[in-house]
Amino acid sequence: MDKRKFKIKTTFIDREQELRLLHNYLEAQPNSILFLYGLKSSGKTTLLYRLCDELAEDKSYEIKFLNLRKIFLDSYEDFLQAFFKTRNDRENGLKVSTKRQYSMFGRMLKGKKEDPFLVMEREFQKLVKKGRKPLIIIDEFHKLSGIYLPEKQKTLITELMNFFVAMTKESHLCHVIIASSDAFFIEEVYNDSKLRKTSAFQNLDYLSYADVKEWLFHTNRYNEVANFSLNENEIELIWETVGGSPWEIQYILERLFEFPLTKIVEKIKRERVAMVADWCFQDETNERKRLMKFFLDHSVQPIQAFDPSQRSILGEAVHDNILFYDPVEGAYGMQGKSLEWGIKEYFLSKFI
Ligand SMILES: Nc1ncnc2c1ncn2[C@@H]1O[C@H](COP(=O)(O)OP(=O)(O)OP(=O)(O)O)[C@@H](O)[C@H]1O
Ligand SMILES: [Mg+2]
Structure with missing residues (x-):
């Protein structure tokens, strides 16, 4: 038990099902x-x-x-x-x-x-x-x-x-x-x-919607904060922006002491747009931009959606933490919901 005092603490939310799977693995003979x-x-x-x-x-x-x-x-x-x-x-x-x-x-x-x-x-x-x-x-x-x-x-x-x-x-x-x-x-x-x-x-995977709601409705219990609580709309806005990404949720909570939620969310989105723009800007052939377009409407794409000639660009995207590859599912996906916003707003920009 960490006895140090902070105005907001980190927490551990649920993971009951995942822990059960790990215990199941351990309960069988190796x-x-x-x-x-x-x-x-x-x-x-x-x-x-x-x-x-x-x-x-x-x-x-x-x-x-x-x-x-x-x-x-x-x-x-x-x-x-x-x-x-x-x-x-x-x-x-x-x-x-x-x-x-x-x-x-x-x-x-x-x-x-x-x-x-x-x-x-x-x-x-x-x-x-x-x-x-x-x-x-x-x-x-x-x-x-x-x-x-x-x-x-x-x-x-x-x-x-x-x-x-x-x-x-x-x-x-x-x-x-x-x-x-x-x-x-x-x-x-x-x-x-x-x-x-x-x-x-x-x-x-990231935390589920139900777990995020449970966490954000009870920040005083989970994060030991007394100064604020979040209403239903605010919780929805956080979910819409970063989904169940625990690190990003904690990041938002820590900033709520200083800034209104709308400002924090706008800043996260701007940062993700910049990330996508910078990544695409490194490639003169515009192949990276074309790849990002693939993910505009569907954040997860099965491997068969791609041409083998795209292998190396896909590899670069995974290496740079823009995309995630799940070999078991055979699918590429965006590294989180906030990056999905990054792509959406990047392509909405008047310069594109
Ligand atoms: N169940 C949870 N509830 C609340 N916060 C969590 C939970 N799991 C992780 N976090 C927070 O999310 C952050 C990232 O967690 P962690 O470092 O364990 O992820 P990881 O998957 O190991 O990351 P990496 O891919 O870099 O190895 C940490 O700051 C941690 O406190
Ligand atoms: Mg780790």
């Missing part, structure tokens, strides 16, 4: 890797932290949580440091087992020669013998891409994936949840038939 993916800032990391908080009560789980966004990773050595306790952790007196700072593997590697995968497997076997359930959660997993194993031509990501398949589908030793905000990475995994058949994929 048999697959679970990939959690979804729109930028849809709440993947927050959901995983919540899951860990819920599991903290249950002493049968041994959770190894690694958020790679917090860690500088450039080499295989960095990976070993992140996954295994290192001498430095001890020397610096770092406490790695406090809440939300779950350690990875408790013991140090004996030397560079020792196989880290074997060490991990032995630790799982030991835990399972004691009746414990090991759970590995790695957030921002794609950050490992580009790292190679020493003296081998193999990539670390491929080796880790193979290892996790062996630990889940083959040995049934531990559960593995991998989260990523990188649509390319999820696409790569999904298109790898070996991994697709040994994994489950869960998309985390």
Whole structure:
């Protein structure tokens, strides 16, 4: 419990159904890797932290949580440091087992020669013998891409994936949840038939309309604010502008102390128009503009709506967080409702 005082706090809204799905995955004997993916800032990391908080009560789980966004990773050595306790952790007196700072593997590697995968497997076997359930959660997993194993031509990501398949589908030793905000990475995994058949994929969408209403009607309860409340029309306006994007909703609430809602909404829309305009302006062929037009009336488009020659421009849009790609659904969509406004108003502009 965070005891610090602020005029507005962040909150956690519902996610009952998504948490139930994660618990369901954990209640079955390990048999697959679970990939959690979804729109930028849809709440993947927050959901995983919540899951860990819920599991903290249950002493049968041994959770190894690694958020790679917090860690500088450039080499295989960095990976070993992140996954295994290192001498430095001890020397610096770092406490790695406090809440939300779950350690990875408790013991140090004996030397560079020792196989880290074997060490991990032995630790799982030991835990399972004691009746414990090991759970590995790695957030921002794609950050490992580009790292190679020493003296081998193999990539670390491929080796880790193979290892996790062996630990889940083959040995049934531990559960593995991998989260990523990188649509390319999820696409790569999904298109790898070996991994697709040994994994489950869960998309985390923005909050539902009902949940957003519940939140915004009770900001005093959820955000511990006393100074304002929102009426039905204001709540509708927020929903119309940013949909169920939790980060953007919180952003609006924080600004309500200083500005009227209409001004905040106008500013968000102007910023999104500028974002679309700037993105289109980088391309002299106007292909980006043509692509944006596709999404003017339908914010989600199935892959078959596009010509293969558009692959690279679609890739650029995903890379720049303009579009989101869902490989499981086989569809491209706008990165959020506020960007839909960006496109609409961009094409309404008298200059276009
Ligand atoms: N269920 C929720 N209720 C309220 N706020 C939430 C909820 N989930 C996430 N948020 C807020 O939304 C913001 C984004 O969440 P988070 O970082 O977990 O998203 P993410 O999907 O992991 O993002 P990224 O794609 O960058 O990895 C955070 O500021 C968080 O406080
Ligand atoms: Mg995240």
